[in-house]
Amino acid sequence: MRIISLSLKKRSYDIAVGSGITGYFGRYLNKLNLGSDAYVITNAPVKKRYGQGLEKALKKAGFSVRFKLIPDTEKSKSIERSSLVVRDVAAYDKKRRLFIIAFGGGVVGDLAGFIASIYKRGVPFVQLPTTLLAQVDSAIGGKSAVDLSEGKNLVGAIYQPRLVFSDIKYLSSLGPRELRCGVAEVIKYALIKDPALFTYLEKRLKDIFNLDTAAMEYIVERCSRIKAGIVSRDEKEERGLRTILNFGHTAGHAIEAASGYTKYSHGEAIALGMIVACDISRQMGFIDQPLQGRIKSLIRNAGLPTRIERVPLSGIINAHYRDKKFIGTRNRFVLIKGIGRAKVTENIPLKIIRQALEQLQKRDPS
């Protein structure tokens, strides 16, 4: 088990990474003294596959356990669902020593984190992520969000967990599309911060898709370490450091919105967003064409899309201008000046953005 510390003074916490470590989870929790009653928010497939093991580990460590199932869909991440679940929390919380465990992927983590932040003005919570995307990204850093009918992720909090416990073993049940979704974020970390990780990905993509334990441990640990470092220095995205984690997300979110959130998974949209950001970076003279090609190859080899079909350009540009990533009316992109060298850039000429998006719709010559 490898331990990464995320330093935030009194709110510091550990990220534990390892394979088959759930047996140690209860002991870890005991040290943290979070409460006696574990309220586990999860979904049916995760509970069916791993619920018994978790329950055993928790009970052995002396905790009472209650599972709360939410539907395994993005729709669970709504303000209405939050109201229902927080009422269930209140009904369960008799002994007043309750803490919350998010046991699942990004949707479960977002909903559970938000509920933990608002119930009694904040109760302790722990992330027990079961997808690659959650282990490398969403479970770390305390950002939670739920959707309104008026827009995605419009309601939420920055509220840190007390522990992130990433058991690689949970990844073995991921389908290939879910796995690719996580790999897209791993590529993001490599591009903004870690040339060695980029090279590793180029060489070991096959091992990753074969769920090789050592490879998975390596990438989860690397990404956790990068994210922990950034969040430690800029928890609330006030210093412009945390912003680089949005690499590929500006155009990515616009593509998701313009395609009605159905055509592309989050990871696929981010892959397309990274293609756009790299093209803008090249047009701005930050990177050269060969490097752009190398990045595109990695994304393609990971089974992620590198071009877009039938999403209207104007829709993307409109969605883009409604995105949370804008400050006022200026646009803001995270670009790269080389592998591992991110640079936040504002006021990109619309012509360049448009050209990058048009490029996305062309067939590759190769």
Place this chain on the structure above:
Amino acid sequence: MRIISLSLKKRSYDIAVGSGITGYFGRYLNKLNLGSDAYVITNAPVKKRYGQGLEKALKKAGFSVRFKLIPDTEKSKSIERSSLVVRDVAAYDKKRRLFIIAFGGGVVGDLAGFIASIYKRGVPFVQLPTTLLAQVDSAIGGKSAVDLSEGKNLVGAIYQPRLVFSDIKYLSSLGPRELRCGVAEVIKYALIKDPALFTYLEKRLKDIFNLDTAAMEYIVERCSRIKAGIVSRDEKEERGLRTILNFGHTAGHAIEAASGYTKYSHGEAIALGMIVACDISRQMGFIDQPLQGRIKSLIRNAGLPTRIERVPLSGIINAHYRDKKFIGTRNRFVLIKGIGRAKVTENIPLKIIRQALEQLQKRDPS
């Protein structure tokens, strides 16, 4: 206009107190640079009486204004209402430079503060309190809460406003019961922290109920200063300092709950709670009988209840043991060791609590 600073590093803010100062409100907001679009949460009676004046002041300073009316009742402070209002905020928020103004009493302030804390993980908000209770207490310090059917105030945040702007003029439309409700909190401040304020209240109660401007300014300023000082040193109630603001609230909340939140207003319940806390203080040997009598007289002279009718004792004790103010299974009371000298005390023998509650039900010999 008197300005009190509440110091919380980057989140410090001013509390402005004065009579007829709403004309300066827009200018004050301009300096703070919170946004261009004011989303004003209020209720129909407040809007009818003061809406036009506020709108004029805001528009003159260049802000766009939207009023959102919520029903003038405690029921507005629900998680369901929060969902509806936050969706309305999202629908209004096109230009992305929105900030929220809480224009009303405690209910409006609680709901608006909670919504400001969760929308886009926090947007700026300002308290423009129109009741004495809100001006001296609830508008200051950033605590917000909404109710669940499972219990009151179970969901919320600690999220500071960017300005509290207390125009004494708004108090002129308060009914006597609302006024008394605020006076109960003023008495609380005197008892826990300010002997001079206590003497002032003994002498000037009549002026206060006649809404004498100088008297109102004095008490709002004194209380704001006390609360600002305490919140600055213990924002999140982690150091045991902020706890003393709960003087009278432990038994008060139990009395409210046991009487189904209808018989007594919040201020009346707090008055009864202070009577209980003083009786416990006397039984513990912290204060003597003459002082207890003097406090009781002040509460009675303010038109607040000093004894209870037909609320079953067992109901109070049960409600009491479910209250948020408990840590684990120990009880915890704020007591006083003299006027202005609060002391947090745990594990009061049940017999003493019971006796204090029984005392409440007896007719005064006087």
